[in-house]
Amino acid sequence: MRNPHPLDVATALEATGPGRLQGQTRADYGNMTGFFGGYVTACLLRAVLEQPRLQDVPIAMTVNFCAPLAEGRFDASVREVRTGRSTQHWLAEISQSSGTAATASIVCGAHRAVWSRQTARIPSAPPYESVPVHAPFARSGWFQQYEMRFIEGAPDFSSPNGDAERSARSTLWLRDAGERPLDHLSLSAMADAFVIRAFVARGKLVPASTVTMTTYFHGTREEIAAQGTRPLLCTADANVFKDGFADQTAQLWGRDGRLLATSNQIVWYKE
Amino acid sequence: MRNPHPLDVATALEATGPGRLQGQTRADYGNMTGFFGGYVTACLLRAVLEQPRLQDVPIAMTVNFCAPLAEGRFDASVREVRTGRSTQHWLAEISQSSGTAATASIVCGAHRAVWSRQTARIPSAPPYESVPVHAPFARSGWFQQYEMRFIEGAPDFSSPNGDAERSARSTLWLRDAGERPLDHLSLSAMADAFVIRAFVARGKLVPASTVTMTTYFHGTREEIAAQGTRPLLCTADANVFKDGFADQTAQLWGRDGRLLATSNQIVWYKE
Numbered sequence: 001m002r003n004p005h006p007l008d009v010a011t012a013l014e015a016t017g018p019g020r021l022q023g024q025t026r027a028d029y030g031n032m033t034g035f036f037g038g039y040v041t042a043c044l045l046r047a048v049l050e051q052p053r054l055q056d057v058p059i060a061m062t063v064n065f066c067a068p069l070a071e072g073r074f075d076a077s078v079r080e081v082r083t084g085r086s087t088q089h090w091l092a093e094i095s096q097s098s099g100t101a102a103t104a105s106i107v108c109g110a111h112r113a114v115w116s117r118q119t120a121r122i123p124s125a126p127p128y129e130s131v132p133v134h135a136p137f138a139r140s141g142w143f144q145q146y147e148m149r150f151i152e153g154a155p156d157f158s159s160p161n162g163d164a165e166r167s168a169r170s171t172l173w174l175r176d177a178g179e180r181p182l183d184h185l186s187l188s189a190m191a192d193a194f195v196i197r198a199f200v201a202r203g204k205l206v207p208a209s210t211v212t213m214t215t216y217f218h219g220t221r222e223e224i225a226a227q228g229t230r231p232l233l234c235t236a237d238a239n240v241f242k243d244g245f246a247d248q249t250a251q252l253w254g255r256d257g258r259l260l261a262t263s264n265q266i267v268w269y270k271e
Numbered sequence: 272m273r274n275p276h277p278l279d280v281a282t283a284l285e286a287t288g289p290g291r292l293q294g295q296t297r298a299d300y301g302n303m304t305g306f307f308g309g310y311v312t313a314c315l316l317r318a319v320l321e322q323p324r325l326q327d328v329p330i331a332m333t334v335n336f337c338a339p340l341a342e343g344r345f346d347a348s349v350r351e352v353r354t355g356r357s358t359q360h361w362l363a364e365i366s367q368s369s370g371t372a373a374t375a376s377i378v379c380g381a382h383r384a385v386w387s388r389q390t391a392r393i394p395s396a397p398p399y400e401s402v403p404v405h406a407p408f409a410r411s412g413w414f415q416q417y418e419m420r421f422i423e424g425a426p427d428f429s430s431p432n433g434d435a436e437r438s439a440r441s442t443l444w445l446r447d448a449g450e451r452p453l454d455h456l457s458l459s460a461m462a463d464a465f466v467i468r469a470f471v472a473r474g475k476l477v478p479a480s481t482v483t484m485t486t487y488f489h490g491t492r493e494e495i496a497a498q499g500t501r502p503l504l505c506t507a508d509a510n511v512f513k514d515g516f517a518d519q520t521a522q523l524w525g526r527d528g529r530l531l532a533t534s535n536q537i538v539w540y541k542e
Binding site: 059060062064066067081082084086087089091099100103105107109110111112113114115116117118119120168201202211212214216218219220237238239240241242243244245247251259262264266268269270271 | 330331333335337338352353355357358360362370371374376378380381382383384385386387388389390391439472473482483485487489490491508509510511512513514515516518522530533535537539540541542
């Protein structure tokens with residue numbers, strides 16, 4: 001039997017009462033400060049996905065990162081806000097003794113075979129086998145959990161003082177380093193797996209952290225499952241870095257040029 | 272003395288206790304079903320802006336539309352989730368006797384004069400004086416509150432059965448029909464003032480409603496104020512219409528080609 005994937009282990013939650021769960025951080029998803037935002041996101045999503053009253057699939061989720069998650073146990077709480085004919089609205093929260101670490105709103109809904117059209121077009125890219133794997137940015141923590149193959153916009157910290165003239169855009173092949181068939185849980189984490197745009201645009205590390213992230217799941221459950229362990233073609237970019245806050249946009253493409261998810265976030269940066 | 276603007280009247284809230292407020296819907300912002308989502312958004316934002324512990328300015332907000340707001344009084348509740356050195360996180364909610372109508376998360380923060388760069392470029396457009404004002408889509412309600420001048424992608428319902436081959440993109444000049452200097456409140460509402468993309472792309476009305484909307488405020492308080500009553504140049508588009516849910520992207524540009532806000536939403540559509 002194969003060992004469980006680190007994502008499944010690290011996001012495991014124990015129900016302690018109605019709408020109440022407990023989890024335990026894992027070093028596998030550690031970050032420079034606290035934990036990988038995509039890991040926190042996946043924990044919040046899983047807290048909702050495990051509710052007995054859950055209907056259909058996640059369509060949209062917003063996560064607000066209120067404070068770094070500290071190593072150790074954490075409490076998760078979930079509230080079913082309203083369930084209508086077409087959508088089900090949830091709120092979720094992760095807290096520790098110091099207070100709330102993150103909140104999330106998650107909207108679920110059912111896909112139906114109605115008029116559809118994809119306006120956006122997948123960027124052209126060489127096959128992933130032909131693109132070299134990028135060395136992880138750190139020897140431990142969440143960078144180890146993903147395989148990234150950059151087609152453009154790999155972070156480059158070779159210039160001692162950085163360089164403020166680079167493009168903020170990255171295009172890359174992305175997948176779990178340990179094979180795991182794609183689902184909403186891993187997709188929600190991957191939506192945050194793009195290096196902070198300020199690092200890319202400036203060619204150096206600056207103090208920065210994601211403040212809020214919104215992800216839309218466009219693929220149906222079947223389409224996401226059909227992706228299997230194949231890598232996603234992803235783009236990440238920014239519209240504006242403005243006086244301490246920057247945005248970040250991302251697209252996650254699956255097989256057959258299908259847009260499986262889009263994501264937006266606001267990043268705080270210090271200098 | 273000038274009469275108060277409809278937006279200020281319709282979003283007026285009376286504090287009824289710590290973090291508790293009451294409001295009253297106004298027909299000025301009525302919609303085909305319920306009320307204009309931008310109006311609900313502005314009510315939620317105002318509930319937070321009026322809190323005595325508010326710090327700095329809104330940087331990001333997500334609104335989840337759980338059920339149509341019914342005509343009459345509504346309750347608003349606000350919770351300060353966490354205040355850190357760089358950000359302040361709020362949750363807000365509007366409810367009526369039938370349950371929760373909408374929830375919001377709002378992140379505030381302080382702009383500081385640090386390294387900044389705008390990557391996105393304002394689209395070229397003819398001066399707004401040269402673009403004819405579009406007749407409001409309805410004789411009452413929220414359409415009356417905005418002046419729209421479409422450069423491309425005006426909704427066109429002249430074909431009896433619609434047309435599924437049109438672009439989903441609109442570019443328009445937008446401002447309050449009644450003059451009101453721009454602020455975060457009006458900007459939060461304007462971010463939802465773009466006709467549902469399915470109507471534009473298909474040239475017909477279909478049952479549809481916004482499920483969730485996320486808006487990022489990139490302009491500083493001073494830059495937003497400096498816009499005054501000048502119109503904003505706006506673009507709205509969609510990446511994908513997919514089995515009953517579509518996304519919508521929007522950019523709101525101010526003077527000097529400055530990106531004042533970006534917004535994303537998910538729209539439920541029925542057929």
